[in-house]
Amino acid sequence: MANISSPRGIDRPLNILVVDDDDLFLDYITWELETLNCSVTGVPDAAQALALLDIQLFDMFITDWQMPGMDGIALVQRVRSLHSQDRFLHVVMTTARGDSETVRAALEAGVDDFLFKPLDRLQLELAMASARRNVMLHHRLQRRNHHLAAAHTRTRNAYRRVQGDLDAAAALHRRLLPEWEMADGLRVAWAYRPAQHISGDTIGVLPLRNCGRLFFLADVQGHGVPAALASFHIHHRLAQLAPDSPAAMARAIVDLNREIASQNSESYATLICGLLFPHSREGWIIRAGHPPPLLLQPGRIKAMAVPGAFPLGWFDDAEFEPSHFVLPPQARLVLYSDGVTECCDRDGSALELEGLCDLLAMAADEPIATIVRSVEAKLSARRGRAGFEDDISLLALEIIEGVETGDGD
Incomplete structure (x- = not known):
C-alpha cells in the first residue's frame, strides 16, 4: 500500500520517542515509523523516557499502556504535568484494550490518539498523518506568535517614543504658563487641565516695556497634537509681536488671523487678548x-460688555477692535475657555456661565489663588473619574493694592 502523504509544509522527519517493554514490538514499530520519514528513539521503560524528555525535544511520544512499574497512563500524566505548559508534544498510546473506559481514562490523562494492537499499517499511517498535521499547525502557530511578539515589541517601543515626545511637548506647554505672582503690582492665578495628554489651550501673561501686561487665553479647535501645535504657535507669535498699545494689539491679532486663515485647513481658534496697565x-x-x-467684585459678578468678533482663521480680512475698560479696586478679571462652562456633570448637565459665576461667588472673598483652585476642584468633582471632555483653562488677574508701579509713559 502506498504511504499516505504528509501535510504540506512538514518535510523534515518527525522526532519520535517510543516507550514499550516488549523489545520485539519496539523494534517493529521503530522500523515502520522510519519508513514513514520519522527519526525514532526507543526505550523500554518510563524512567528512561522521562530522562530523555528532560534533555531532548520530541514532536511525538508513543507509549504502551501496560508496562512494569509506571504504566502508560501514569507516564502520560507525569509528562503532561511537567511539559504541557512549555512545549508541544503529540501523545499516542498503544494498547490491546479498546473498551470505552480505557479510552476515556487515556484521554483524561492527556492522550491525543491511539494505536491498537496488533498494529495495522494503515492505522499507523493515519495516526502519523494526524500527528504531522498537529505538528505543522503548532509550528505555524509558533511562527505567528513570534511575529506577533516582535510586532508587539516594535509597537510598544514606538508607543514609548511617542509618549516621550508627548511628555516633552506637555512640559514645554506648561513652561509657557505665567508665574502665579508677578512684579509691578499684578497678581496672577490660573487653572490648566488638558482633556488629553496635551492641550489645545494656551494662557499667557507677558510683561511689556511700558510697564503694561499683555494677557491672553486661546482655545484651538480640537484636541491632541495638532491643536497643541496651533496653540503653541499662537502663544509664540503673541509673545514675539508683544503689542504694547491698543492699536498694536489689534494689528497683531489681524496678522495672526491671516496666518491661521492662510493655512487652508479647517483649524481655527477663539482668543481673548488684552492689555492692562496696573x-x-x-x-x-x-x-x-x-x-x-468676568468681573469679580465684592458682592457681585458680571460679564463684561466686550463686543465679540469672529474666531481666528474664519475670515482672512476680519477686523478686531479693542474695547476699553477700567479694573476697579478690589476687582478680579477672570478669563476662561468654553471647556469650563461646557463641563458636564455625570447626568450630562453643562455648568454654563451661571454655574461658573456661582462657583466663583462661593470663594469670592478668598485670595485669588484660592478662588482658582476652588473652581478647578469643583470642576474635577463634576466629572469624577470620567475626566474632562474638553481642555479646561481659566485665568484670573488682580492689581495688588498699594504697590508702586511705573508711569507707563
Whole structure:
C-alpha cells in the first residue's frame, strides 16, 4: 500500500520517542515509523523516557499502556504535568484494550490518539498523518506568535517614543504658563487641565516695556497634537509681536488671523487678548469668538460688555477692535475657555456661565489663588473619574493694592 502523504509544509522527519517493554514490538514499530520519514528513539521503560524528555525535544511520544512499574497512563500524566505548559508534544498510546473506559481514562490523562494492537499499517499511517498535521499547525502557530511578539515589541517601543515626545511637548506647554505672582503690582492665578495628554489651550501673561501686561487665553479647535501645535504657535507669535498699545494689539491679532486663515485647513481658534496697565488700572480687550470675561467684585459678578468678533482663521480680512475698560479696586478679571462652562456633570448637565459665576461667588472673598483652585476642584468633582471632555483653562488677574508701579509713559 502506498504511504499516505504528509501535510504540506512538514518535510523534515518527525522526532519520535517510543516507550514499550516488549523489545520485539519496539523494534517493529521503530522500523515502520522510519519508513514513514520519522527519526525514532526507543526505550523500554518510563524512567528512561522521562530522562530523555528532560534533555531532548520530541514532536511525538508513543507509549504502551501496560508496562512494569509506571504504566502508560501514569507516564502520560507525569509528562503532561511537567511539559504541557512549555512545549508541544503529540501523545499516542498503544494498547490491546479498546473498551470505552480505557479510552476515556487515556484521554483524561492527556492522550491525543491511539494505536491498537496488533498494529495495522494503515492505522499507523493515519495516526502519523494526524500527528504531522498537529505538528505543522503548532509550528505555524509558533511562527505567528513570534511575529506577533516582535510586532508587539516594535509597537510598544514606538508607543514609548511617542509618549516621550508627548511628555516633552506637555512640559514645554506648561513652561509657557505665567508665574502665579508677578512684579509691578499684578497678581496672577490660573487653572490648566488638558482633556488629553496635551492641550489645545494656551494662557499667557507677558510683561511689556511700558510697564503694561499683555494677557491672553486661546482655545484651538480640537484636541491632541495638532491643536497643541496651533496653540503653541499662537502663544509664540503673541509673545514675539508683544503689542504694547491698543492699536498694536489689534494689528497683531489681524496678522495672526491671516496666518491661521492662510493655512487652508479647517483649524481655527477663539482668543481673548488684552492689555492692562496696573498703574492706571486701564486696560483694553479684544474678544475673537471667545466667551466674555468676568468681573469679580465684592458682592457681585458680571460679564463684561466686550463686543465679540469672529474666531481666528474664519475670515482672512476680519477686523478686531479693542474695547476699553477700567479694573476697579478690589476687582478680579477672570478669563476662561468654553471647556469650563461646557463641563458636564455625570447626568450630562453643562455648568454654563451661571454655574461658573456661582462657583466663583462661593470663594469670592478668598485670595485669588484660592478662588482658582476652588473652581478647578469643583470642576474635577463634576466629572469624577470620567475626566474632562474638553481642555479646561481659566485665568484670573488682580492689581495688588498699594504697590508702586511705573508711569507707563
